[in-house]
Amino acid sequence: MALLALEGIEAAYxxxxxxxxxxxxxxxxxxxxxxxxxxxxxxxxxxxxxxxMPARAGRVTFExxxxxxxxxxxxxxxxxxxxxxxxxxxxxxxVEENLLAAARPGPWDRASVAELFPRLAERRDQRAASxxxxxxQMLAIGRALMTNPRLLILDEATEGxxxxxxxxxxxxxxxxxxxxxxxxxxxxxxxxxxARVADRAVILERGRTVWQGGMAxxxxxxxxxxxxx
Ligand code: ATP
Numbered sequence: 001m002a003l004l005a006l007e008g009i010e011a012a013y014x015x016x017x018x019x020x021x022x023x024x025x026x027x028x029x030x031x032x033x034x035x036x037x038x039x040x041x042x043x044x045x046x047x048x049x050x051x052x053m054p055a056r057a058g059r060v061t062f063e064x065x066x067x068x069x070x071x072x073x074x075x076x077x078x079x080x081x082x083x084x085x086x087x088x089x090x091x092x093x094x095v096e097e098n099l100l101a102a103a104r105p106g107p108w109d110r111a112s113v114a115e116l117f118p119r120l121a122e123r124r125d126q127r128a129a130s131x132x133x134x135x136x137q138m139l140a141i142g143r144a145l146m147t148n149p150r151l152l153i154l155d156e157a158t159e160g161x162x163x164x165x166x167x168x169x170x171x172x173x174x175x176x177x178x179x180x181x182x183x184x185x186x187x188x189x190x191x192x193x194x195a196r197v198a199d200r201a202v203i204l205e206r207g208r209t210v211w212q213g214g215m216a217x218x219x220x221x222x223x224x225x226x227x228x229x
Contacts, residue, residue: 001064003028003183004049004080004151009058010207011048018044020207022058024185026151026200031177031184033194033215035227036204042187043085045204046155049185050082051075062151081149085156085187087140091129095120098128098139099146106148107180113142116172134165141172151183152176158188166190173197191227203227 002025009022019041026032034042047053049060051072060068062078076082089098099110099120114121117138123131128139137158144152157173158166170193176182177197188194194201194215201218203211203226211222 002026002061003030003063004185005059005061006045006049007059007061009045009048009060010056011044011053012056013044017056018207019048019055021209022048022204022207023209023212024049024202025212026183026185028150029181029183030200031173031186031198033198033201034185034187034204035191035194035201037227040204041207042204043155044207046082046153046185046187049075050080050153076147076149079148079150081144081147081152083137083140083144083152083154083157085159087133087136089128089131089136089139089143092127094125094127095131095139096124098143102143102146104147108145108148110146113145116145116175117142117168132165134161134168137161137165137169138172141169149182151185153185155187156189157186158190158193166193170197191223 004026006022006024009019011019022045036042048055051070055068059066067075099113119135120138120142123135128136131139158169174197198215200214202209205226210226
């Protein structure tokens with residue numbers, strides 16, 4: 001049984017429909033890349049999966065349980081951690097306060113987050129607002145991990161970050177995959193990095209799932225057609 005499954009999801013912003021039929025399945029411990037060009041519906045799909053936006057049609061299930069109409073806080077408590085686009089840490093709070101505000105019991109605590117991102121430990125008393133973009137992304141990931149999720153969703157995992165910091169984030173993602181049983185749903189522009197870390201890919205085109213399969217089966221014809229510029 002899939003950990004998270006979206007079936008025939010439709011969603012709209014007012015009168016403007018953004019999703020017309022999104023299907024996505026993600027198994028426990030699996031890393032899935034959610035791909036598609038700009039504006040194809042990746043963020044909207046994530047919003048629906050997290051209960052931040054209602055589905056007009058279709059079904060969202062988590063371990064077979066229908067959570068389609070659940071509010072975001074309940075979906076989070078069920079074990080879905082989100083690192084949203086643009087990060088959004090609590091700017092006036094310190095690194096430590098940001099982490100503690102998210103804490104829920106489980107293997108992830110301040111010590112294990114500090115081990116994953118030593119830079120956060122060095123800056124624990126600094127306000128989030130004073131961190132670099134990369135450090136803020138580390139904090140956003142750390143916060144999501146502090147909720148001890150079973151599924152971690154990263155929207156634009158490395159967007160706008162310097163190359164060196166990107167590598168740090170990808171290394172952390174690879175470690176999460178190798179060393180924990182955490183399932184990951186990742187959006188990013190780097191096909192190369194996604195190909196390295198993801199088990200499977202789901203491709204969206206104009207609000208619809210147009211391709212879903214193993215990363216190894218994602219050929220040039222498919223990437224040229226749906227991801228090329
Ligand atoms: P990007 O990589 O550019 O973030 P995306 O694949 O995540 O793209 P979405 O952000 O989900 O795509 O957008 C899907 C469609 O919904 C687009 O046509 C977009 O213009 C529209 N849309 C997104 N957010 C809103 C909003 N808040 N209000 C109205 N329309 C929106």
